[in-house]
Amino acid sequence: MSEQAEEIQPEPVIDLTNAAFAYEGVVALDHVSMQAFPGEAVALIGPNGSGKSTLLRGLLGLLPLADGSLKVFGHQRRPGVTDGIGYLPQQESTEPNFPISLRQVVMMGRYRRIGFWRFARTIDRSAVNEALEMTGLTSRAGARFGSLSGGQQQRGLLARALAAKPRLLLLDEPFNGLDQPNRAALLTTLRELKLRGVSIVVTTHDLDLARDVCDKVLLLAGTQVAFGPTDGVLTLENLQAAFGDVQVEVDEHRVVIPGHDH
Amino acid sequence: MITLDLLLHFWTMPFMVRAVIVLLTLGITAGVVGVFVNLRGLEFLTDGLTHAVFPGIAAGVAFAGAGGLFWGAALAAAAATVFLSLLARRGVSSDAAVAVVLVAMFSVGVVIVSRSHDAAGQLEQLLFGHLFTVSITEVFATAGIGLLAILTVLVTMRSQVMTAFDRDAARAAGYRVTVVDLALNVAIALVVVSASIAVGNLLVIAILIVPGALARVWARRLTSLFAIALSFAVLGGLAGLVGAFTLSVGLDIPVPPGAAIAAVFVAAYLLALLVFVIVRRPISGGLR
Amino acid sequence: MSYFDRALIVITIVGVLTGLVGSLVVLRKRVLFAQALTHATFPGAVIGILLGFSMQLGAVVACALIVGAITLIGRITPGGAGAASGVLLAGGFAAGALAQAFGSSVPVDMTALLFGSVLSVTTMDGALAAVALGLTLLAVVFAGKHIVYAMFDPEGYRGLGYEPATMDALLMVLTTITVVVTMPAVGAILTIALIAAPAAAARALTARLGVMLVIAPTLSVVAGITGLLLSREFSVSAGACIALVATALLGVALVVGRWMPRRLRGEVAA
Numbered sequence: 083m084s085e086q087a088e089e090i091q092p093e094p095v096i097d098l099t100n101a102a103f104a105y106e107g108v109v110a111l112d113h114v115s116m117q118a119f120p121g122e123a124v125a126l127i128g129p130n131g132s133g134k135s136t137l138l139r140g141l142l143g144l145l146p147l148a149d150g151s152l153k154v155f156g157h158q159r160r161p162g163v164t165d166g167i168g169y170l171p172q173q174e175s176t177e178p179n180f181p182i183s184l185r186q187v188v189m190m191g192r193y194r195r196i197g198f199w200r201f202a203r204t205i206d207r208s209a210v211n212e213a214l215e216m217t218g219l220t221s222r223a224g225a226r227f228g229s230l231s232g233g234q235q236q237r238g239l240l241a242r243a244l245a246a247k248p249r250l251l252l253l254d255e256p257f258n259g260l261d262q263p264n265r266a267a268l269l270t271t272l273r274e275l276k277l278r279g280v281s282i283v284v285t286t287h288d289l290d291l292a293r294d295v296c297d298k299v300l301l302l303a304g305t306q307v308a309f310g311p312t313d314g315v316l317t318l319e320n321l322q323a324a325f326g327d328v329q330v331e332v333d334e335h336r337v338v339i340p341g342h343d344h
Numbered sequence: 345m346i347t348l349d350l351l352l353h354f355w356t357m358p359f360m361v362r363a364v365i366v367l368l369t370l371g372i373t374a375g376v377v378g379v380f381v382n383l384r385g386l387e388f389l390t391d392g393l394t395h396a397v398f399p400g401i402a403a404g405v406a407f408a409g410a411g412g413l414f415w416g417a418a419l420a421a422a423a424a425t426v427f428l429s430l431l432a433r434r435g436v437s438s439d440a441a442v443a444v445v446l447v448a449m450f451s452v453g454v455v456i457v458s459r460s461h462d463a464a465g466q467l468e469q470l471l472f473g474h475l476f477t478v479s480i481t482e483v484f485a486t487a488g489i490g491l492l493a494i495l496t497v498l499v500t501m502r503s504q505v506m507t508a509f510d511r512d513a514a515r516a517a518g519y520r521v522t523v524v525d526l527a528l529n530v531a532i533a534l535v536v537v538s539a540s541i542a543v544g545n546l547l548v549i550a551i552l553i554v555p556g557a558l559a560r561v562w563a564r565r566l567t568s569l570f571a572i573a574l575s576f577a578v579l580g581g582l583a584g585l586v587g588a589f590t591l592s593v594g595l596d597i598p599v600p601p602g603a604a605i606a607a608v609f610v611a612a613y614l615l616a617l618l619v620f621v622i623v624r625r626p627i628s629g630g631l632r
Numbered sequence: 633m634s635y636f637d638r639a640l641i642v643i644t645i646v647g648v649l650t651g652l653v654g655s656l657v658v659l660r661k662r663v664l665f666a667q668a669l670t671h672a673t674f675p676g677a678v679i680g681i682l683l684g685f686s687m688q689l690g691a692v693v694a695c696a697l698i699v700g701a702i703t704l705i706g707r708i709t710p711g712g713a714g715a716a717s718g719v720l721l722a723g724g725f726a727a728g729a730l731a732q733a734f735g736s737s738v739p740v741d742m743t744a745l746l747f748g749s750v751l752s753v754t755t756m757d758g759a760l761a762a763v764a765l766g767l768t769l770l771a772v773v774f775a776g777k778h779i780v781y782a783m784f785d786p787e788g789y790r791g792l793g794y795e796p797a798t799m800d801a802l803l804m805v806l807t808t809i810t811v812v813v814t815m816p817a818v819g820a821i822l823t824i825a826l827i828a829a830p831a832a833a834a835r836a837l838t839a840r841l842g843v844m845l846v847i848a849p850t851l852s853v854v855a856g857i858t859g860l861l862l863s864r865e866f867s868v869s870a871g872a873c874i875a876l877v878a879t880a881l882l883g884v885a886l887v888v889g890r891w892m893p894r895r896l897r898g899e900v901a902a
Contacts, residue, residue, distance in 0.1 A: 182784060387721075
């Protein structure tokens with residue numbers, strides 16, 4: 083019976099067991115245990131400094147594991163190996179005045195495969211075109227990246243992550259400062275990716291959004307507060323445990339957490 | 345022994361007395377202004393300003409003789425500071441543009457000098473100074489311009505500190521940050537002008553930057569910052585003078601005094617840093 | 633080959649080099665750092681000549697020392713790397729002047745080191761510049777895309793599994809090489825004009841990286857040759873003339889760039 087269960091259950095894309103991450107010896111996040119399967123989206127929710135970005139960096143292999151175990155695609159995480167992972171950093175990390183076109187930015191997603199000694203080939207170009215199409219930016223491909231609106235830039239960076247054809251997508255606050263149309267466009271893209279079997283881990287402050295597109299929620303506050311299906315985790319008690327004395331309002335199904343600015 | 349003998353009696357030589365007076369005034373001026381250079385992180389702007397003042401110095405000397413130096417320098421300094429403030433006001437924050445224009449002004453100076461008769465010798469004197477041969481008029485000019493620089497900073501003292509600490513807060517508190525910037529730029533330019541004779545255009549940067557940087561290593565309060573910078577600038581200057589005098593007169597090695605002073609300053613800074621690292625645990629990665 | 637022909641060839645090589653590397657330096661906002669490096673070449677060259685070996689070798693050693701010292705001091709001291717590089721810059725000039733005083737038996741032409749003397753460059757200087765250009769071209773062709781990604785979005789580049797600091801270090805090496813081989817022609821103080829001005833001008837004229845990497849070297853070569861001809865015409869310092877022409881080109885480019893349609897600059901989709 084147990085053998086049968088293993089066959090039905092696909093291998094988790096992410097498998098964290100009691101994991102802890104540290105910056106220069108200081109533990110920033112510990113006791114994290116979670117799994118994410120193909121086609122699943124997991125929201126990372128918690129106050130500023132709760133370890134959301136730390137976990138993303140850990141998943142990327144940028145931070146060493148201080149304790150526990152972390153498997154991605156069934157293998158123990160090794161630093162510097164990012165094959166199959168797409169990463170969307172927070173938008174502030176790009177240079178606004180840089181003379182570079184959207185198409186060139188999206189092509190950067192292919193650099194891991196292109197490496198140092200090769201030039202872009204047809205396969206790289208078609209991956210770029212596909213990513214542009216998927217994010218609805220084909221018509222803007224020739225524009226300078228910095229001349230695009232904030233929302234378009236965000237979608238452009240998502241296209242860059244998609245150009246690598248990832249099986250796991252890590253998104254750091256992708257909805258910050260997005261207007262309604264761009265937000266809707268981003269959500270559509272994410273749903274389509276899930277259908278294709280891509281796993282998504284996304285940090286966000288927006289609980290509505292977590293309900294909308296995510297299957298599971300990992301609630302963090304320097305340690306793991308709760309992990310599980312979205313509705314089971316986003317309860318008043320859990321949120322108060324994570325956000326401490328920050329005012330948490332619950333009216334009907336909306337849970338609003340005010341005062342999140344960077 | 346001739347060295348020691350000379351050293352003991354150097355205050356009986358008029359040119360040495362003049363040099364000491366010049367260095368005292370310079371030390372005080374550069375100490376005060378240098379603290380703000382450090383607090384505001386204006387090291388490279390200072391470097392650029394010294395280059396920009398150069399054509400004024402060169403033109404002043406070329407067209408009006410030694411006496412024209414101060415006037416030419418003052419004119420060039422005024423032009424450079426106005427230009428820099430304009431750039432800042434128009435939101436041009438490009439390091440490249442600032443660096444290029446200041447170097448271009450320097451080039452004008454080089455062109456002027458290279459047209460004159462004794463180009464190489466004159467250039468070297470302008471670049472490295474002539475502390476041993478300052479005239480009494482030059483002593484007064486150095487002191488007067490230095491006093492102006494100190495006054496400029498002291499008058500705007502409170503707003504300078506505030507702006508250095510938190511630019512946006514200063515603006516919110518009603519200070520006109522552009523004017524505050526302009527005042528400091530003017531003060532820096534004045535020090536550059538007043539120090540040109542003694543240490544030369546190339547080495548002004550040492551006496552403007554090092555005292556503030558050295559004080560910053562140790563001082564944790566504003567008052568001690570000024571105290572350390574001031575006393576170091578004065579003592580270091582005198583030590584450099586004695587060193588240059590000993591080498592030049594005693595051992596017959598023609599060291600430009602400006603170079604000796606700059607060398608003493610930089611060596612002292614490195615030493616202070618070394619002691620700091622040994623005595624206290626370094627602040628690892630805390631300032632990024 | 634006359635000395636003037638040689639000067640023309642050297643200034644062309646150096647122009648292409650400064651235009652290419654300068655573009656990267658300007659985009660990475662490392663102009664001030666490059667300025668510190670140009671100053672550091674001065675004492676290095678003086679000591680190199682005094683000790684009887686090549687001035688470029690002395691300059692390279694001095695640059696390496698200053699890069700190391702700035703990194704080290706910037707890490708351990710309050711006030712950061714800015715103050716450290718300022719102090720070292722001053723130290724560089726002082727060291728150069730002192731070295732000359734102590735080694736006064738060997739004649740060192742200070743003005744040539746500070747403002748360059750393109751008319752007296754040797755075939756060796758030219759060969760070194762050519763080698764530097766070859767190495768830089770290789771680096772730009774193969775690692776250029778990585779350098780650009782690392783400076784455009786270091787966090788994203790790190791997410792790719794690479795270390796942006798490596799590309800920063802590579803750019804630092806390229807900058808050092810450029811500064812060192814340009815110094816004999818244009819001098820320790822004026823080299824920064826040839827690195828920063830053509831690149832900034834090119835950036836004002838185009839929003840396309842590829843186009844910028846063509847315009848900047850072109851402008852730099854134009855500045856070099858025009859400056860050289862002007863200096864012969866009016867018999868003034870060639871280094872200063874080159875720096876002034878480069879600045880004038882930047883001024884024109886800033887004005888022209890402001891009036892250019894956005895489409896022509898490549899700002900919006902073509």
